[in-house]
Every structure is written in C-alpha cells, then in structure tokens.
C-alpha cells in the first residue's frame with residue numbers, strides 16, 4: 001500500500017526553516033567562474049540521471065558519453081549487470097572508446113597501445129607485455145569504476161563514494177512513482193533544447209509554482225488545477241508539488257490500473273538536486289527534464305517522455321503539449337538572465353509558492369560553501 005506523506009499546502013520558506021530571500025545572487029547566474037566550482041562541488045557529488053537502462057538491453061552494449069564533463073562508459077556486462085567506468089585508459093590516458101553513443105562490443109580495445117579490457121573492466125590483454133617490468137600485474141590496471149544504480153530501470157551515476165545510496169537520495173519518488181513503469185513502457189519522446197540562460201535559472205523556473213497560473217495560463221495551468229489544491233513536500237534532496245487530477249483531465253485520459261492511492265489521484269512534479277525534474281501522471285507517463293550547464297548564460301535542457309502507449313496520448317501530442325509551456329519558460333528564463341546581467345538586481349522576497357526553489361538553492365549554496373566557493 002502507498003503510505004501518506006505529510007503533503008502540505010504551500011507555506012512561506014521560514015515555516016520550513018529555509019531562508020526568505022534567494023541565497024544565490026545575480027553573480028551566481030552570470031559569472032563564468034562558478035562553472036568549474038559547480039562541476040566539482042555539485043555535479044561530481046550528487047546522483048546524476050543518465051538515461052534508461054533498457055537502451056542497453058543486451059550484454060555487450062556500451063554507451064560512451066560525457067557526464068558532468070567527464071568521459072564515461074556505461075556497459076551491460078556478460079552477466080547482464082550495468083556498470084559504469086571512466087572512459088580513460090589507465091595506461092596513458094587515451095579515451096578508451098572514442099565512439100560516442102551506444103554500440104556493441106565484447107572487448108574494449110584501447111586505440112593507442114591496444115590494451116584490452118573485458119566488460120567487467122578487467123585488463124585482459126597487453127601487447128608486448130614482456131617489455132614491462134616483472135612487477136607489472138594486470139589486475140592493478142583495471143578500469144576505474146563509477147557508482148551506477150538504477151531506479152525503475154532508469155540509470156543514475158555518482159562520482160562520490162560517500163554519497164547515500166540512490167534509493168535514499170530519491171526520497172519518496174520510488175514510493176509514489178514506483179509503479180508507473182510497466183513492461184510495455186517505452187521512450188516516446190527525446191529532444192534537447194539550448195536555452196540562453198544559466199542552468200540554475202532554468203532549474204529555478206521549473207521549481208517555481210508561483211508563475212504557472214500566470215505564465216502558463218492556457219497550457220500547464222489547466223492541467224495542474226487551482227493553486228488552492230497545490231500540495232508541497234520538501235525532502236532531503238528532492239521536493240514535490242502534488243496536484244490532484246482535474247475532472248477535465250480524468251474525462252480525457254485513462255488511469256494505469258496498477259496504480260494505487262495518491263499515485264492514481266494526482267500529478268507528481270518532483271524537483272531533484274541538482275538539475276533534474278521528474279513528472280509522474282496517473283496514466284503512467286514519466287517525464288524527465290535534465291538541465292546541463294553549457295556556459296554561464298547557456299544551458300541544454302533534455303526532455304524525455306516515457307509511457308505505456310496503451311494508456312498515453314500519442315508521442316506527437318505529448319511533444320506539442322510539452323513544448324507549448326517549455327517555450328513560455330524559455331522566454332521567461334532568457335528574460336530573467338538579462339535581468340541578472342543588468343547589474344541592478346538584488347534578490348527579492350520568496351513567496352510560499354517559491355519554497356521549492358529556495359529548498360534547492362539552499363542545497364546548492366551549501367555545496368558551494370563546503371567547497372569554499374561561496375562568498
């Protein structure tokens with residue numbers, strides 16, 4: 001059975017023990033000096049969503065990609081386990097698999113001196129091995145692994161061995177959205193957008209429950225329903241906006257039969273530290289929005305929509321509906337970026353409907369402070 005978290009009507013941040021002003025200043029959104037600090041203090045310490053494990057659905061499938069500016073290899077090994085390694089050869093630092101994207105192979109062969117690794121990351125072949133000193137031992141030069149865990153088939157990696165397990169990091173998400181995925185769930189939409197704003201600016205906007213009734217009056221607002229029905233839950237690393245389904249939505253959509261309790265009664269809009277959003281709907285839709293920094297005033301927003309086609313609207317409809325309010329957000333966030341860059345802005349007060357923003361800003365601020373980067 002799904003238990004009940006103490007979902008609350010939105011309250012001013014002080015009621016949650018949070019600051020009543022934005023702790024991040026205009027400088028945090030405009031000064032390029034923050035980018036390397038953020039990579040180290042934030043992105044290399046948190047769990048980072050990388051995609052659906054089903055994309056590597058056979059042993060021997062390998063996904064070479066960059067995560068937080070770091071080259072990674074995600075591998076389905078011969079036992080069917082997913083593993084992540086740095087895509088850097090321990091011999092002389094060549095990128096082991098330069099072919100970005102998903103491909104199949106049984107062995108990883110370095111293009112520089114042809115050291116050979118198996119899919120478990122063990123070094124199994126070395127040309128001219130007799131030319132190395134006798135002390136050379138292949139087990140000493142296995143690929144360096146990176147933590148990889150999955151939730152509901154979705155993969156996350158973490159560079160920090162001291163971070164809590166993924167299930168703990170995700171808070172109430174497994175409880176409320178753990179049954180949304182069915183055996184027939186597919187990736188229906190995958191699209192990326194470049195936006196002219198700082199990544200935190202776009203993250204703030206997606207956490208903002210104050211602008212929906214105004215900026216998304218005819219798009220998102222009718223789906224989320226009236227503000228008086230909004231409910232918040234602020235957890236350690238994630239926060240939630242819960243809105244009960246409206247009569248209009250119910251009339252036009254089907255509910256996934258496997259869902260129970262609140263999971264079938266409302267929309268779950270999660271903000272996940274540091275740059276991720278997950279929406280779960282009672283028709284089984286799971287929607288990821290991931291915001292990656294590109295430069296101080298530029299970010300990439302990756303949209304992925306997963307659903308069971310039997311219960312969801314067609315992919316074209318989903319994309320059209322999503323892009324309608326994403327376009328509205330892009331206009332706003334680019335305008336806010338100009339305001340941050342104007343040199344005249346100091347942070348204004350925080351409304352209760354902005355509590356989710358300040359919750360995430362506090363986590364970002366703490367990470368920067370711990371790294372000695374915040375002043």
Ligand code: FES
Nearest residue numbers: 089091092110113
């Ligand atoms: S750098 Fe990879 S084998 Fe030498």
Ligand SMILES: [Fe+2]
Nearest residue numbers: 205206216329
């Ligand atoms: Fe928005």
